[in-house]
């Protein structure tokens with residue numbers, strides 16, 4: 001499967017800057033149209049918080065399968081995705097906002113014998129910070145679309161909600177070649193903020209269909225555009241296909257935060273976003289209907305995707 005070990009060079013956005021230069025905004029817009037991925041620096045999350053969450057996550061995923069399976073996918077809580085659903089190497093735990101503490105604690109209560117709120121407190125802190133960052137990032141992305149778009153935050157994005165997935169990739173044995181840890185997919189979010197550890201393996205698919213590595217870069221977080229924002233921006237922002245390949249006999253840890261429209265939001269690119277003389281690429285659709293489509297469709301299922309928002313709401317029929 002080894003196709004490419006070429007790393008892509010992505011725009012780096014300093015999120016602490018109070019005012020961005022027009023050149024920085026236009027470079028961001030270009031990156032988002034071409035790759036849909038960029039790095040952020042000075043995000044204010046300490047390495048200490050990541051080490052702690054990573055170590056807690058190790059404890060959690062080391063529990064026996066029977067214990068973890070009490071959380072899903074066939075239990076009522078469905079917060080746990082076991083091995084073999086997305087890939088033999090992938091498992092994850094979902095923690096939902098806005099009350100990340102309560103969500104994490106309800107999983108911790110099932111998993112751990114000893115009562116402790118440390119895990120949930122950390123995830124509450126992380127979730128809150130990620131929600132703040134997501135708001136800031138969305139506003140900057142709106143500004144990158146052009147003058148006057150920032151004000152759309154209030155009317156369109158103020159009810160966005162976040163959830164996160166703690167992802168654990170187990171170490172592949174007998175590595176002659178790389179293996180797929182997480183199959184090709186697009187995210188269903190508006191934006192995703194991703195922390196990946198130093199193992200590497202995340203890849204983005206170029207517009208020409210070539211897989212490019214996104215190498216870990218210490219101190220940065222990775223942001224990518226999801227399907228909701230691709231549709232809302234009439235493809236001025238791209239939701240790129242990505243995947244994870246495993247090349248090293250080591251465990252890999254990542255933490256993905258998804259910032260999404262509320263379930264009953266009708267996604268429709270505003271006229272001024274579409275622009276005069278351009279066609280609207282997507283028909284209006286209700287967010288939850290798209291999420292269900294992805295969940296229920298064999299070809300659009302969870303991480304294994306060939307079927308996304310364009311197939312669901314594209315104004316023109318897709319050539320299959």
Ligand SMILES: O=C(O)CCC(=O)C(=O)O
Nearest residue numbers: 165167196202244254256
């Ligand atoms: O583990 C990673 O680096 C990527 C995870 C991912 O793409 C996802 O959870 O949607």
Ligand SMILES: [Fe+2]
Nearest residue numbers: 185186187242
């Ligand atoms: Fe993803």
